[in-house]
Structures are given as structure tokens and as C-alpha cells.
Amino acid sequence: MRLSRSFLPTLKENPAEAQITSHRLMLRAGLIRQTSAGIYAWLPAGLKVLRNIANIVRAEQDAIGAQEMLMPTLQSSELWKRSGRYDAYGPEMLRIRDRHERDLLYGPTNEEMVTDLFGQVVKSYRELPQVLYHVQWKFRDEVRPRFGVMRGREFYMKDAYSFDVDYDAAVDSYRRMMLAYLRTFQRLGVKAIPMVADTGPIGGELSHEFLVLAPTGESGVFFDGAFEEQDWLSEAVDISDRESLAKFFARMTSFYAATDEKHDEAQWAKVPPERRREGRGIEVGHIFHFGRKYTESMDISVSGPDGAPLYPEMGSYGIGVSRLVAAIIEASHDEQGIIWPQSVAPFAAVIINLKNGDAQCDEICERLYAAAPEHLLYDDRGERAGVKFADADLMGHPWQVIVGPRGAKAGIVEVKNRASGERSEMPVDAVLAHIGVGA
Missing domain, CATH: 3.30.930.10 (Bira Bifunctional Protein; Domain 2)
Structure with missing residues (x-):
């Protein structure tokens, strides 16, 4: 969605x-x-x-x-x-x-x-x-x-x-x-x-x-x-x-x-x-x-x-x-x-685009979203980053996939675990397996 x-x-x-x-x-x-x-x-x-x-x-x-x-x-x-x-x-x-x-x-x-x-x-x-x-x-x-x-x-x-x-x-x-x-x-x-x-x-x-x-x-x-x-x-x-x-x-x-x-x-x-x-x-x-x-x-x-x-x-x-x-x-x-257990969460993860309109950020977000749209919420709004982070925490998605222009240039995104707060950087192709969705 x-x-x-x-x-x-x-x-x-x-x-x-x-x-x-x-x-x-x-x-x-x-x-x-x-x-x-x-x-x-x-x-x-x-x-x-x-x-x-x-x-x-x-x-x-x-x-x-x-x-x-x-x-x-x-x-x-x-x-x-x-x-x-x-x-x-x-x-x-x-x-x-x-x-x-x-x-x-x-x-x-x-x-x-x-x-x-x-x-x-x-x-x-x-x-x-x-x-x-x-x-x-x-x-x-x-x-x-x-x-x-x-x-x-x-x-x-x-x-x-x-x-x-x-x-x-x-x-x-x-x-x-x-x-x-x-x-x-x-x-x-x-x-x-x-x-x-x-x-x-x-x-x-x-x-x-x-x-x-x-x-x-x-x-x-x-x-x-x-x-x-x-x-x-x-x-x-x-x-x-x-x-x-x-x-x-x-x-x-x-x-x-x-x-x-x-x-x-x-x-x-x-x-x-x-x-x-x-x-x-x-x-x-x-x-x-x-x-x-x-x-x-x-x-x-x-x-x-x-x-x-x-x-x-x-x-x-x-x-x-x-x-x-x-x-x-x-x-x-x-x-x-909220902190949802993944088994009941409405979405396994939210994709947060930190710079709408940036070609590389948009491309990575669209690629991730297209791979598993039934499991992912794509925050594509033109809101400030702080608003997107606050809503992501409020809604309690087990994972947050954060796509910013600096990492996007290297094909890297940041993934945050909602329950533990732990953050890690990884290649785009590794994200879906890491959060447990997709093929």
C-alpha cells in the first residue's frame, strides 16, 4: 500500500x-x-x-x-x-x-x-x-x-x-x-x-x-x-x-x-x-x-x-x-x-523515502515495493523525514527500511528493527530476506 x-x-x-x-x-x-x-x-x-x-x-x-x-x-x-x-x-x-x-x-x-x-x-x-x-x-x-x-x-x-x-x-x-x-x-x-x-x-x-x-x-x-x-x-x-x-x-x-x-x-x-x-x-x-x-x-x-x-x-x-x-x-x-509482533502486523515493514524526487531514492523504493506490495507500506508522501519516522513508530511496523540519497548512490539502505531499535546498513538486494518477506 x-x-x-x-x-x-x-x-x-x-x-x-x-x-x-x-x-x-x-x-x-x-x-x-x-x-x-x-x-x-x-x-x-x-x-x-x-x-x-x-x-x-x-x-x-x-x-x-x-x-x-x-x-x-x-x-x-x-x-x-x-x-x-x-x-x-x-x-x-x-x-x-x-x-x-x-x-x-x-x-x-x-x-x-x-x-x-x-x-x-x-x-x-x-x-x-x-x-x-x-x-x-x-x-x-x-x-x-x-x-x-x-x-x-x-x-x-x-x-x-x-x-x-x-x-x-x-x-x-x-x-x-x-x-x-x-x-x-x-x-x-x-x-x-x-x-x-x-x-x-x-x-x-x-x-x-x-x-x-x-x-x-x-x-x-x-x-x-x-x-x-x-x-x-x-x-x-x-x-x-x-x-x-x-x-x-x-x-x-x-x-x-x-x-x-x-x-x-x-x-x-x-x-x-x-x-x-x-x-x-x-x-x-x-x-x-x-x-x-x-x-x-x-x-x-x-x-x-x-x-x-x-x-x-x-x-x-x-x-x-x-x-x-x-x-x-x-x-x-x-x-x-505500537510494537507489532511480525505475525500479526498489518505490514511487515514500511519503506521510508527520505527524498522524494531523487531518482535513485525513488527507483530503490519502487523496486522494493514492487517485490512484495502485500507486505509493505511505502511512505511516499512529501512530508518531512521527522513526520515519516514518527508515523512509522506510531504504527508499529516490525521493520523500517530507510532510503536516503547518500546510501542510494551506493545501493545501500538502512534497516531498523522497531522492537530493539537496532539499525543496520545493507545492500538493497538483501533487504527482503532480512525482514522475512518476498521470495
Whole structure:
């Protein structure tokens, strides 16, 4: 993308309405704009980040055998009345009535719909297990939406649902999903710690939240500092083997980690004082096992081994894709702006032309840009160098490729790493390989 022609409106000043860093930087870097309370439009650069995150989430879901589908945002109230949640959910549910006086709702979650769809298709225990997921917009009518996309009313989310023949198989699905989440967050470049958590309105008996540590987090967290020192993905785990999954889960849960809602002072006292860590965390994922809560309440059964009706065990697994954009920024920024991990950045690098109109500078910039236009932002504006550098730091591109007239004469450019600040000079032909894009 050429910056001179882009829809990428950066701001020099902090917007008055933004209270936390991610909200300020998302507005200033031209990622989002508010359209109404708690509802945001995602501008081109912001949408690229959103898609990059969603694609990594999809890849790791597919890797454990989950199948992607797409369920509608509007749901019939009858499904929720069958489960008993229509009246119990509360005012966060946006209720709608169509022209035929039918009651609908803008889905805040999809347990009822996916259970009904499952029941229409799967008839025998031999067809289990099934894990279905989608990435879809959801709506919860927060009484006080704030902090930008961190706590908006409309949000983009991956939610998956597992159906298993019995409890042991359901726990296997739960553990498999926990492993997928750890792999997902590692690829996203964030450290998200799974913590014992409350099940909330979803229901259930086994629950972990994944939290990114940040001072602006809404949840209080308590965890064993030794947890952060572990490389949880260093050992191969066979996702088809129950014993391998059990060993992984036992190792994962051997260190104390809990949100304030589930904090246990007696267990906390057993953690050596020098390893106790307290702070705040941003919830970016939540996994539940809730058994037959929905299959029984909605009377969705399959034929069991003896021919009798069998109610499958279920689990629910969410990742806040839009919230992750803000969480990554909260965990990765400095005074100048965002510092994107390369896996989610809207552009791998920005090409900064220090002297528009100089034949050699223009030629080098055009050559680099033409080699990988989908990965590069070309700042071809007729602005001062200081403005270009400030915007590059603000937008957080992992790399800055700086093309000036002195180096251009010798076929040399300067490359800056946004995270470390390290600068190096190199021949033009070496740049793309150095920043990890192109052939």
C-alpha cells in the first residue's frame, strides 16, 4: 500500500475519549473509528491485523481437527427458551422483534444454536467426537462500554464447541483445546497464562481463562512465577493419545495460577514467597467443560451403544479476536507507539523515502515495493523525514527500511528493527530476506 493513497488516518494528539493505551494507539494509528457507543469500524490497517489474528486462530483449530462453519448473528429466541437461558441471561442480550412479531436476539454466544444444528445432523455415538467452530461478530449490550475494543458492545470472536460420548472423552477435548490455545498465543507473540476461572453464565465445572499480563487488565491474577519460565511447547504432545494429553495437562496445572474470583489463599500459601506473582490480566480466551447442560435441557441426544438415547458431553472454547488486538498493544508498545509482533502486523515493514524526487531514492523504493506490495507500506508522501519516522513508530511496523540519497548512490539502505531499535546498513538486494518477506 502507498501511504499517499491509503485510508490510514493517523493522529498526532491523544484523543480525549481514550482512557487506556491500546484505545489511544488504535485511534492514533488509524486502525479503528467509533461509530456509536462501544461499536467501532475497522479501517484497512486494523482489519489486516484482525484477519492476521483470525487466520492464526483458524490454523490452530484446524490442526486439532476442529471444523469451521459459520452461524448467523441473529438467533431465534425459541432456542434460548429451550435451554432456559432466554430470561436468565440478563439485559446484556439485545432482543429484537421482526415484522412478523417473532422474537430474535443478536447472539452473545452460540451454545444453543450449535447444539440444535448438531442435533439435526448427528444421530449416533459412532459419529462422535465432533468439534465445530466459527469466527463471527457478537453483541453484548454492556451498560458501560469503555476502553475501545477491549470492552465494546460488538466484538469479533472465535468460539468452538465439542461434543463427546462421555466425560473422559470430553476432558480429552478440553485438554486438546488448551494445547491449541497455547500454540495460538505463542504464534501471536503474546504470553497468555491459563488460570483456573469462574464459569460465569456459560455454566459448567471445568474452566480456564487465558490472560495477558497488563496493568490495565480487568482481572486480578495470582500465579507461580515458575510458570513463566516453562517452555510448554518444547515437548511434543500426541493429540490423539489420552495419556500424552493427560501428562501435558498435569504439567500445565501443577503451578498455581488463578483469577481473583477463584483465588485460594490456602493453595497460595504453599507457593514459595519469592515465586508469588500478583497483578492484572486481560482475558483473551476462555475454555469450559459443562457436560450435558445444553444437550439435556434442549433434549438433543444420539443413539448410544445399546440403542438408548445418549446425551453428548459438551465443551465451549472462546478466543476474543478483536480484544486480542488491544491486548497485544497493551503488552507491546512504548512511548512512540505500537510494537507489532511480525505475525500479526498489518505490514511487515514500511519503506521510508527520505527524498522524494531523487531518482535513485525513488527507483530503490519502487523496486522494493514492487517485490512484495502485500507486505509493505511505502511512505511516499512529501512530508518531512521527522513526520515519516514518527508515523512509522506510531504504527508499529516490525521493520523500517530507510532510503536516503547518500546510501542510494551506493545501493545501500538502512534497516531498523522497531522492537530493539537496532539499525543496520545493507545492500538493497538483501533487504527482503532480512525482514522475512518476498521470495
